[in-house]
Amino acid sequence: MITLGDxxxxxxxxxxxxxxxxxxxxNLIIILMSLELMLNAANLSxxxxxxxxxxxxxxxxxxxxxxxxxxxxxxxxxxxxxxxxLVALYxxxxxxxxxxxxxxxx
Amino acid sequence: xxxxxxxxxxxxxxASATVITxxxxxxxxLSSAISITAALISFCCSFLIFAQSVTAAxxxxxxxxxxxxxxxxxxxxxxxxxxxxxxxxxxxxxxxxYSLGYMRDDEGKSRYFAALSLFMVAMLGIVFANNxxxxxxxxELVGFTSYVLIGHWFFRDAAADxxxxxxxxxxxxxxxxxxxxxxxxxxTGSVVFAEVAPRMPMFxxxxxxxxxxxxxxxxxxxxxxxxxxxHVWLPDAMEGPTPVSALIHAATMVAAxxxxxxxxxxxxxxxxxxxxxxxxxxxxxxxxxALIATQQDDIKRIxxxxxxxxxxxxxxxVGLASNEAAMFHLFTHAFFKALLFLAAGSVIVMLHHEQNIxxxxxxxxxxxxxxxxxxxxxxxxxxxxxxxxxxxKDAILAIAYENNLPIFALGLFxxxxxxxxxxxxxxxxxxxxPRSDSAREGCExxxxxxxxxxxxxxxATLGGFAFFARNFLTLPTEKDAAVFVPVLAVIALIVxxxxxxxxxxxxxxxxIKVELLRRKFYFDEFYGWLIYWTQELLxxxxxxxxxxxxxxxxxxxxxxxxxxxxxxxxxxxxxNLQAYAFLFGLGVVALIYFAVMR
Numbered sequence: 168m169i170t171l172g173d174x175x176x177x178x179x180x181x182x183x184x185x186x187x188x189x190x191x192x193x194n195l196i197i198i199l200m201s202l203e204l205m206l207n208a209a210n211l212s213x214x215x216x217x218x219x220x221x222x223x224x225x226x227x228x229x230x231x232x233x234x235x236x237x238x239x240x241x242x243x244x245x246x247x248x249x250x251x252x253l254v255a256l257y258x259x260x261x262x263x264x265x266x267x268x269x270x271x272x273x
Numbered sequence: 274x275x276x277x278x279x280x281x282x283x284x285x286x287x288a289s290a291t292v293i294t295x296x297x298x299x300x301x302x303l304s305s306a307i308s309i310t311a312a313l314i315s316f317c318c319s320f321l322i323f324a325q326s327v328t329a330a331x332x333x334x335x336x337x338x339x340x341x342x343x344x345x346x347x348x349x350x351x352x353x354x355x356x357x358x359x360x361x362x363x364x365x366x367x368x369x370x371y372s373l374g375y376m377r378d379d380e381g382k383s384r385y386f387a388a389l390s391l392f393m394v395a396m397l398g399i400v401f402a403n404n405x406x407x408x409x410x411x412x413e414l415v416g417f418t419s420y421v422l423i424g425h426w427f428f429r430d431a432a433a434d435x436x437x438x439x440x441x442x443x444x445x446x447x448x449x450x451x452x453x454x455x456x457x458x459x460x461t462g463s464v465v466f467a468e469v470a471p472r473m474p475m476f477x478x479x480x481x482x483x484x485x486x487x488x489x490x491x492x493x494x495x496x497x498x499x500x501x502x503x504h505v506w507l508p509d510a511m512e513g514p515t516p517v518s519a520l521i522h523a524a525t526m527v528a529a530x531x532x533x534x535x536x537x538x539x540x541x542x543x544x545x546x547x548x549x550x551x552x553x554x555x556x557x558x559x560x561x562x563a564l565i566a567t568q569q570d571d572i573k574r575i576x577x578x579x580x581x582x583x584x585x586x587x588x589x590x591v592g593l594a595s596n597e598a599a600m601f602h603l604f605t606h607a608f609f610k611a612l613l614f615l616a617a618g619s620v621i622v623m624l625h626h627e628q629n630i631x632x633x634x635x636x637x638x639x640x641x642x643x644x645x646x647x648x649x650x651x652x653x654x655x656x657x658x659x660x661x662x663x664x665x666k667d668a669i670l671a672i673a674y675e676n677n678l679p680i681f682a683l684g685l686f687x688x689x690x691x692x693x694x695x696x697x698x699x700x701x702x703x704x705x706x707p708r709s710d711s712a713r714e715g716c717e718x719x720x721x722x723x724x725x726x727x728x729x730x731x732x733a734t735l736g737g738f739a740f741f742a743r744n745f746l747t748l749p750t751e752k753d754a755a756v757f758v759p760v761l762a763v764i765a766l767i768v769x770x771x772x773x774x775x776x777x778x779x780x781x782x783x784x785i786k787v788e789l790l791r792r793k794f795y796f797d798e799f800y801g802w803l804i805y806w807t808q809e810l811l812x813x814x815x816x817x818x819x820x821x822x823x824x825x826x827x828x829x830x831x832x833x834x835x836x837x838x839x840x841x842x843x844x845x846x847x848x849n850l851q852a853y854a855f856l857f858g859l860g861v862v863a864l865i866y867f868a869v870m871r
Contacts, residue, residue, distance in 0.1 A: 186858070190851050198850075269848030 174215035181208035195256070195263040199249050206242050210235045278318045279330040279348050279401060282358060285314040286393035293387035301382040305373055308386035312369040315393060316362040323355045336406070344464060349403040349536075353600065356745040357400045357532055360604060361525050364611050365393050367725040368520040371615050374722035375516050375622060385425055385514070392418035392521060399529050405454040405464040408533065412450070412493065415529060416443050419521050423513040435509040442506040446496015453489030457540070460486070470539045480544065487540050487547035490533075491554075498530025498584045501558040505796050507581055511573040515618030518573060523580045523610040528603045531587040535596045542594050552592025556680050559585025561794065563690035567697065568790035570783070571628045572617050575698050579654060580610055582687060589684065590669045593676050597749040598668040604746060605661035605736045609653035612729035616647035619722055620702065623715040631782065632709040633702045639715045642723045644703050646730040651699050653733040655692040655766055658759070661737030668749045671758045685765050692769025700777045708781055 181204055188201025217231035257263055289311030293304045321327075332347030348354075369389060376382050395418055398411030417440075424436030458464050460482075461472040476483040494500065499507035510522045521527070534541060534551070541547055562581035569575045583606050590599035620636060620643060621628055637644040653660035656667065666688065673681035707713040717723065735741050742748060776784060792798070845856070 189854055265850040268850065 171215055171219045175212055178208045178212040193264050193266055195253050195265060203242060206238060210238055276327045276330060278322045278327060279350060282315045282318045283394055283397055285311040286390040290387050290390035293383055298383045304383035305386045308390045309369045311390055312366040312393060316366040319358040319362040323359050344404055344406045347403045348401040354400050358397060360607050361396050361400060364524045364607055365520060367728060368516045371722050371725040372516040374719050375618055376514060381425060388418050388421045396525050403466055409454060415526050416440060419526055422517040422521060423510045425514055432512040435512040439506040439510045442503050443496040446492045446503050449489045449492025453486055456486050473539055473543055476543060484544040484546040487544045488550060490537055490540060491551055494530030494534050498527050499581055500554050500588055501561060504558060504581050505800060508574050508577040511577050515614060515621060519611045519614030523614050524607040527580060527584055528607060531591060531599055531603050534591045535600055538596050548592050548594055552589050552680055555585045555588030555592055556683050559589060559687045560683050563687045565790050565793050567690060567694040568787055570630055572630050573628055575694060576613055576617060582691060586669050589680060590672060593672045595672040595749055597747050598672050600746055601668055601749060602665035605665040608729055608736050609650045609662055609733035612646060612650035612733050615726055616643050616650060619643040619718040622718060624711045627711060630698060630701045633712050634705045634708040637703040640717050642717055646726040649730040650733050651695045655695045656688060656762060657766060661733055664737030667759045667762055670762055674758050685761060688762055689765040689769040692766045693773045696770045696773035697777050700774060705779055
């Protein structure tokens with residue numbers, strides 16, 4: 168029997184992998200991908216909560232599922248904008264390495 | 274009779290000053306012509322209103338904050354102001370003409386004449402003002418033009434300093450004057466002379482208050498009429514051109530203080546204490562200035578101190594509650610003092626701006642007209658019968674004899690000193706042998722300068738006779754007791770004259786030197802010391818507070834504090850995206866911690 172806890176563990180592992188990617192990788196594309204991973208970890212936990220919380224009439228609680236759709240939509244928009252920025256940055260700097268992008272440093 | 278002439282008296286010089294300043298600064302002869310025309314128009318109109326005894330002029334509301342404060346721009350037209358207007362515009366017109374000769378080669382001639390015109394407006398404004406506010410504004414305007422004219426040769430440090438000194442010193446008096454005006458307005462609710470006078474009973478039972486108000490008003494006169502202890506500016510004001518000294522610092526402006534006191538006599542006379550103080554201030558000024566004058570070497574400074582001394586007489590008369598005597602002396606003094614200054618100016622020009630009397634000598638042959646007119650003025654000044662000064666000074670001494678014997682004695686002593694120093698000056702300048710090259714080869718001044726001298730000399734000679742003066746003034750009434758007063762005065766005069774002739778005949782250097790008097794009782798040094806230990810000290814403390822507490826502490830401290838915090842915070846800006854993300858993550862964790870766990 169797969170419990171809510173199992174789902175949350177998977178979600179936490181996914182989130183940690185994503186967070187580690189954001190923290191440690193230097194390539195911006197990878198960082199973006201890791202971000203997506205973190206979002207999806209969150210989505211997974213939301214869906215799990217939805218499934219295991221039974222509302223009136225024995226039906227699942229759909230609120231969380233609706234929230235997941237919103238997150239997916241926003242993530243798509245974020246990727247579109249993020250990749251566009253990334254392309255523009257690459258054209259200007261010929262690099263996607265975050266350690267080379269330090270113009271905002273004092 | 275309602276007439277527009279009084280306004281014309283004020284408007285003519287005002288138009289002249291405006292036109293010269295705005296349009297004709299470049300054309301000097303034109304400027305002087307405009308100014309002289311304006312002065313003559315003023316004089317003619319003054320004479321007209323005097324002859325016709327005009328008593329009313331159109332007036333308009335100037336400031337109206339009804340019902341608490343309402344100022345009419347109106348004119349007082351009574352015998353006093355009409356006489357004063359004739360006097361001011363008459364002497365003024367003569368001095369305008371004289372200036373044509375004296376200032377003929379001056380670079381700033383246009384500026385000079387514009388200021389002279391403006392002075393005429395201001396002085397006549399004081400004469401005609403019918404309320405305190407108007408009086409005060411014209412009063413300040415007179416102070417300003419005096420400043421401009423003393424500093425006419427502003428490129429000379431002495432002149433610039435003298436102008437500042439005159440302005441600042443009179444400002445001290447004016448502060449008291451303004452406070453006095455405000456107090457009168459607060460108590461009586463009006464600033465118009467004609468409305469304040471009937472409300473004076475409101476002061477009944479408040480003796481101290483009325484004395485304070487009267488003395489505050491008197492402060493204005495102390496500053497403007499250069500009375501002790503604010504007299505120090507007048508001798509220095511002699512740095513200005515001589516016609517200015519004659520017009521402003523001898524005949525008219527300094528007399529404005531006395532005129533003002535006479536105009537508001539109903540306030541001064543409401544308090545016996547105030548009257549006594551006024552009389553004693555006048556007496557002290559008279560004696561002190563006469564003492565200083567006996568040891569001065571600069572011809573214009575001697576005349577300046579004699580002006581102080583004579584103003585002291587006038588203030589003394591005001592303090593003895595005799596406006597008639599004060600105005601009578603003001604009237605005669607205006608003529609003979611203007612005359613003396615203009616004659617001195619003639620001497621000074623001839624000697625190429627040499628003012629030291631010990632560099633002169635024997636000038637009676639070189640400058641016959643100047644000598645005769647100067648002599649007439651000198652005799653009038655020392656009160657030699659039958660010259661004008663005799664009558665007016667005698668009137669004041671008679672009043673003093675009736676009211677206050679110590680003041681009378683000091684007045685008599687001053688008369689003796691006056692005779693002494695005037696004759697000393699006369700002997701040194703006009704008799705004996707010439708003591709410098711320029712004194713040997715001078716020649717008489719042009720007619721444009723001697724003509725005013727002659728006119729003024731006639732006025733100085735005749736001005737005191739009752740048949741002449743009666744037309745202009747209410748003469749003080751002679752009492753029986755006054756019979757031997759003129760005798761005493763003449764004795765004092767003869768002693769003074771004799772002593773001066775005996776001491777100074779044939780001398781070429783000062784035989785007696787009294788350092789105390791030569792240094793003017795150390796007033797300047799004392800004021801310098803006083804300012805150093807009060808104002809300067811305060812300024813230094815204020816500088817310390819400003820520089821170290823406010824500048825370095827509050828202002829500099831907050832600036833440096835911001836910089837310091839910025840320097841610490843800037844360490845966080847490492848420029849590493851992942852570091853930012855990490856911090857962001859930490860922030861989120863912290864938020865969650867506080868939101869959920871607490």
